[in-house]
Amino acid sequence: MPITLPESARALIRSGALAHLVTLDPDGGPQVSTVWAGLDGDHIVTGHFGNYRKLRNLRRDPRIAISFAGAEPLPNGMHPNLVVYGTAEVTEGGAAELVGALARVYVAPDFEYQAPPGPPPGYVVRTTVERISGVGPWTAGS
C-alpha cells in the first residue's frame, strides 16, 4: 500500500541528499548506483539518459530501495538515514527536464546541466513509496 511521506522525509529528499538507488539483478543480487532524486507528490522521481541496468532490472522486478543520508550528524556522530522502499515504474521521456531541474537543487540554483548530445528522450523512474526505515525524525516512534 502506498504511504504518505512525513514532512521531515520530504525535506531531506528536497535538500539535495544524494540517492543511493538499489535494484535487483536477474540473479537476485543487489545492484546500486547514485542518482539525483526529487518528489512528484508522494512519488520519488529520478531521470536517466540511457537504458541502464537499473532500468532493465526495474522493468523485470519493480522492487526498489532508495537510501539518503542527512548532512548533519546525530549526537552519537552517526548521520540520519532515510531508506524508502517501494515499487518503481519506468516511463520513456522527460529525463532532460527532470535532471535539469534536479541539477538546480543538487548543484546550484543557476546550474545548467549539460544533457548528453541529442538529447535522447531518456527515462523517468517513478517510485511509489510503501515503507520507510532508517534513523531520523521520519522514523521517530516507529
Next chain:
Amino acid sequence: MPITLPESARALIRSGALAHLVTLDPDGGPQVSTVWAGLDGDHIVTGHFGNYRKLRNLRRDPRIAISFAGAEPLPNGMHPNLVVYGTAEVTEGGAAELVGALARVYVAPDFEYQAPPGPPPGYVVRTTVERISGVGPWTAGS
C-alpha cells in the same frame, strides 16, 4: 573471485565516506542501512552491536553491496560513486573496538564513541570484494 581494491577505492573508503550497506530480505527484496566502514587488508569491515536484520539477512544470503559517494563533485555536478559487490561473513565479537576506531575516522580523531551499555560483544561483518562499479577513478577504463 576476490579482487584487490584499487588504491583510489581504498582512499575513498578510508576518507570517512558513509557506507550504504545493502542486503537481501527473506522475500528477496533489498534492505539498506548506513554504517561506518573500514578496511582490513582487502576486506571491508563494519561493526554492529545488535543482531540486526542486515546480519540475519547476510547469514541466510551472504550477497552484499556497499555504496560510497565521494565528497567532491565531478565537472557535471554529480558525485563520484564506488559500489563494492561481494560476499559477507558475520562473526561474533569485536564491535566495540572496530566502531571505536571507525569513529575516529568518521567523526574526529579524538572522538570517543559511546558503545551501548554492557557492552555486548557485537558482530563484525567482513566483506570479500568480488566486483566494483560506479563512477570515479576506481572504474576508469572499465
